[in-house]
Amino acid sequence: MRKILIVGAGQAGLQLALTLVDHGGYDVTLMTAQTPEEIRNGRVLSTQCMFFPALQIERDAGLNDWEDKTPWLEGQRVTLAAPGGQKVLDFYGVWDAPAQSVDQRVKMAGWLERLERSGGKVVLHPVATSELESLAAMYDLVVIAAGRGPLVELFERDEARSPYDHPRRSLAAVYLHGVEPWPSRPVPQVRINAVPGVGEMYLMPAYTNTGPCDAVLIEAVPGSPLDAFTDRRITPDEHLTRLRALLAEWMPWEHELFTKAVPTDARSTLYGSYTPSVRRPVGRVGSQKVLGMADVVVLNDPAAGQGANNAAHCARVYRDAIVARGDLPFDEQWMHETFERYWDYAQWSTALTNALISDGLPEHVQRILGAATQDDDVARRFARGYSVPPSLAEWFFDPHAADAYLASRSAAQSV
Known part of the structure; x- marks a missing residue:
């Protein structure tokens, strides 16, 4: 049985832990600094809007515990x-x-309790960087899912994918x-x-x-x-x-x-406030290597509501990659390949977010917004980009593609 350590009890860490335990064949330990009651009764952790693809990931995993209580x-x-x-x-x-x-105080507290009931090990202990080398030697894989704090600094900032250097x-x-x-x-x-x-x-x-x-x-x-x-x-x-x-x-x-x-x-x-950043996925602690996930490696401003959605997609990609690896080692090459599979999705949510917080909306985006006031199809397609960011690649980021689409809509409405 392969031993997996996950540090951090947010959307990504808990989802990964629960789905690995549910799959079977993994000895999963999750380390976190707070009890469920401390989370439930603590300060707000985030705002979040889980779009339907991320909700379906939760449904497929049987993690949609508050669906009937939550506004649609x-x-x-x-x-x-x-x-x-x-x-x-x-x-x-x-x-x-x-x-x-769903307020993450509700969700994370509930999932943490569920993980303990399901057979996962929960260790209440804030992990220091100095502890990671000895911890990593005890497990087949260590995943860092704590998107805030000093552990993030283990992962080098990817300057080519990080256009902003301040909040x-x-x-x-x-x-x-x-x-x-x-x-x-x-x-x-x-x-x-x-x-x-x-x-x-x-x-x-x-x-x-x-x-x-x-x-x-x-x-x-x-x-x-x-x-x-x-x-x-x-x-x-x-x-x-x-x-x-x-x-x-x-x-x-x-x-x-x-x-x-x-x-x-x-x-x-x-x-x-924080600086939007993409970081390289492999962190080094002495002779050991650890894998970063979700906000640790792709931290977006909340402007497009992508954080929790990215986390859900990342947890699914990582879970599938861990299972597919079988008994082979979780080496550095595998870590980079696994992250790049996640980046295939996250690059588009990152591009959308970065565009929304730029100093000024590009002219072609202003034309899209103007057209959306007159054409429900344009409004729906723009809205769909928030829930399915890869769909934006076809038209939103390229002025020529955007203008071609707007021209086609104008022609359709004039018929």
């Missing part, structure tokens, strides 16, 4: 605004299938009850509001410890008026007060929908 998200609304709170454009794109968002957004999230739905289409949907040069607000109907809610994320250009949470030592009520003031000035159509909103709990806020 039909699509995404994009509203572009100018300073002064004036709408420039607004459109709605329906996805091929619904998305969902592009200051992040401030809060989970709320009582936000009103969009009046003209009152179904669960992701609402994306953007003010170029200032930042964005994302709203995702979600499920948390206290039931259905909305996860609201401000992505502020550093130093802009939306960058209003730099002190971070504020209560959720104070956070909501600041959020309402920002919406009143910059997104007034949203402000009126937050009148009855209240925080879900005393730990319902999250703040931070």
